[in-house]
Amino acid sequence: MQLLNWLEKIKLLYGLEIQENQIRPFGDGHIHQTYLVDLGDKKLILQRFNYQVFQYPERISHNHDILIREIDPQKLPFILPLPIPNIHSELFSVIEGHYFRLAPYVEGKCVNEVNSAHQAYLAAKAFAQFIVAGIHIKSSLLQESIPNFHDLQLRYQQLLQAVSSTQRQVTGELKELVDFYLGQKPLVEEYNFWKSLLPLRMTHSDTKINNLIYSDDFSKVNAVIDLDTIMAGYVYYDFGDLVRTVACTEGESSQNWENIKVDMPKYAALLQGFQEVGDGVFTSEEIQSLPFGGQMMTCIMGFRFLADYLNGNIYYTIHYEEQNLHRAKNQMLLLKALQDM
Incomplete structure (x- = not known):
């Protein structure tokens, strides 16, 4: 285990006695290298941070520091396992150019799929409660951990650029997808409308179901986990990403085209969770914008998958040449279903 090369320095920086046999790889995350540290009387999560994916670790550290100072954990019905400061009061420890951090371990189950409307409801409530817990934090204090992450206007422009410079023949099914997504200009205009109307909030910005730990x-x-994408955003971002990943009858890599629909019981449960938590806290316009979020977040992923295919599959990991094309088709069918509701 390569981690053992840095273990002595990690022990010094956190004032811990850790033996080699107390560390083992943990979870199935694809971004950071994650380990469980079992000290007997307590467990911790140790991560070697991937700064190729998150190129601004200092921004993440800045945002986490705000959460530590501004959010009262007693007012949340779940845990936010934020990084534990080292002996220098730093949330990241840099060892030989590598970034490490330590955080509390939370017992429970982490799943990749929601199996019931009730699970969807609990997820929506938790992510909405996270936003509400930070409603008093000025959005201007937060830094962008991934610049322009949910900028639909920018993603549309990137798709236009990909179409104009692609080496692929834009015919047949590819042309159908290009025409569909370039025809989403009204959705981009609606995005700009909501942008001019809604307040920025502290959002999680990556509300996939495996970013929760259930009992x-x-x-x-x-617990609400994977807090690296916290930044200023709109409430409908977090609702919309849940809709895209939870309220679809098929996963985003599915090619069961005729089965790709909106799971209405799960969609209704997501909406109920956000509305209940946001009642009297979110503005009426924020509540009204929630259904747009599902369309917007589905569309933005369609833009990104299709642009990546046109650019030669240079960003997303693929297992066969047309996978990004098929992902874009999958998102197109979900978007059509959402727009037909």
Whole structure:
């Protein structure tokens, strides 16, 4: 285990006695290298941070520091496992050019799929409660951990550029997809409308279901995790990403084209969770914008998958040449279903 090369310095920086046999790889995350540290009386999560994906670790550290100072953990019904400061009060420890961090371990279950409307409801409530917990934080204080992450206007322009410079023959199914997505200009205009109207909030910005830890019996959410994408955003971002990933009858890589629809019980549960938590806290316009979020977040991923295919599959990991094309088709069918609701 390569981590052992840095173990002595990690022990010094955190004032811990850690033996080699107390560390093991943990989870199935694809971005950071994650380890469980079992000290007997307590467990911790140790990560070697991937600064190729997140190129501004100092911004993430800045945002986490704001959360530590500004959010009262007693007011949340779940845990935010934020990084533990080292002996220098730093949230990241840099060792030989590599970034490490330590965080509390939270018991429970992390899943990749929602199996019931109730699980969807709990997820929506948790992510909405996270936004509400930071509603008092000025959005201007937060830094962009991934610049322009959810900028639909920019993603549309990037698709236009990809279409104009592609080496692929834009015919047949590819032309159908290009025409569909370039025809989403009204959605881009609606995005700009909401942008001019809504307040910026602290959002999680990556509300996939595996960024929650449920209790073992799925009766509640124990923790909201993967807090690296926290930044200023709109409430409908977090709702919309849940809709895209939870309320579709098929996963984003599915080619069961005729089966790609909106799972209405899960969609209704997501909406109920956000509305209940946001009642009296979110503005009426924010509540009204939620359905747009599902369309917008589905569309932005369609833009990105299709642009990547046109650019020669240079960003997303693929297992066969047409996978990004098929992902874009998948998102097109979901977007059509959402627009037909």
